[in-house]
Amino acid sequence: MDQNPGYIPLGNEQLHYLRSGTGKRLLLAFHGYGNDAGIFKPIEEYLASEFTILSFDLPHHGGSVWSNAPLTRKDLAQLVDKVKKEYNVEKVSLLGYSIGGRVCLTIIEMLPEDVDHATLLATDGLVQNHYYSFFTNTNLGKKMFADMLEKPARYFKVMDWFKKLHLVHPSRYKFAMHSLGTPEARSLLLKVWPAMSRLIPSPSRLRGVIAKHRIPITLFMGANDKIMPPALGAKFKAGLHTVQLYILNRGHIIFDHENAEEIAKSLL
Numbered sequence: 124m125d126q127n128p129g130y131i132p133l134g135n136e137q138l139h140y141l142r143s144g145t146g147k148r149l150l151l152a153f154h155g156y157g158n159d160a161g162i163f164k165p166i167e168e169y170l171a172s173e174f175t176i177l178s179f180d181l182p183h184h185g186g187s188v189w190s191n192a193p194l195t196r197k198d199l200a201q202l203v204d205k206v207k208k209e210y211n212v213e214k215v216s217l218l219g220y221s222i223g224g225r226v227c228l229t230i231i232e233m234l235p236e237d238v239d240h241a242t243l244l245a246t247d248g249l250v251q252n253h254y255y256s257f258f259t260n261t262n263l264g265k266k267m268f269a270d271m272l273e274k275p276a277r278y279f280k281v282m283d284w285f286k287k288l289h290l291v292h293p294s295r296y297k298f299a300m301h302s303l304g305t306p307e308a309r310s311l312l313l314k315v316w317p318a319m320s321r322l323i324p325s326p327s328r329l330r331g332v333i334a335k336h337r338i339p340i341t342l343f344m345g346a347n348d349k350i351m352p353p354a355l356g357a358k359f360k361a362g363l364h365t366v367q368l369y370i371l372n373r374g375h376i377i378f379d380h381e382n383a384e385e386i387a388k389s390l391l
Contacts, residue, residue: 126164126178128186131205133198139186140179144171148239149206150216150390151230152178153223155245156315159185163218165380169387175210181223182318183311191314193321199230203237216390217241221351221375222319224248229322232329235336242341242389245351245377248324249359259320268316272309326359333363340366341389345373 126141141160144150144167154162160178167176182189203215216239219227224246231238257264333340342360344353353370360366367389371377378386 126161126167130186130188131179131202133194133201134192136182136190136192136194136198137188138179138182138202139188140177142175142177143167144174144176146170146172146174147212148174148216149210149212150174150176150218151203151206151227152176152218153181153220153226154178154184155221155223157184157311158220161185162220165383166218166378166387169384170390173391174216177206181226181315183314189318191317193318195321196229196233199226199322200233203230203234207237213237214239218244218390219246220244220378222247225319225322225324228324228329231338231340232324232332235332235338238336238338240339240341240390242343242386244343244386245345245348245375246342246356247351248322248326249351249355250326251323255316255320256323259316265317269313272313330359330363333365337365342366342368343377343386343389344368344370345375345377346370347372347374348377350375 126143129140129142130137131140139160150170152160152163154160160180163176163178167178170176180187182194207213207215214237217227217230219225219241221244224243225248227241227243228246228248231241258268259265332338340363342356344351344356346353353368356368356370360368369389371382373382
């Protein structure tokens, strides 16, 4: 399937996207950390006749042109308003993976009347991450975060010690080492975490919005995911009748060609 590139200006920044599909419904897709807009290609082929799909590169990923500014709630509201007008739709559907799921949840929290349905894969944002908030939204945390990325050796020793004492799960250790192990990886983390720090939905407020507007949401969580464990999905779903939860025999990398059709059906 052809994916036609484009840009949507948001103030002085530009989000790059890939457009595919010819359907009348509009789907906005947001990838995970370290991925790009092309990650959803296996899913898109099953949705092309029903949806026009805009798969976005998040700040500092793919082809997006982004400075040190954060992606704000105002930016997201502007994005949704622009695409609704351009494609002449009243509502949008959402597809998000990991940190991209947090983007979707923020849109739902802000603009529930504009959301038709959301499918979220191993999604971030179901609970508040106090460590993330500390490192990205407090002066002390920001200083410590920068120091960790500029002088990582001392933190590697701490992580190794935690691993030996079984205080950190091997998959979380692997994820941390992957994020900090090279100068390129540390540079990306130093840019992306602050850029996404304004998009932290309130789980309690979000649950209230979903219940009030009866927004259909499908959660796919990996049974072996230690980054976003399925228990988070079960806790979030409790009492919300429009939220469906499916546990797949996967880790955090939850979808590929093998289950793309199953995941795509949730949007149809």
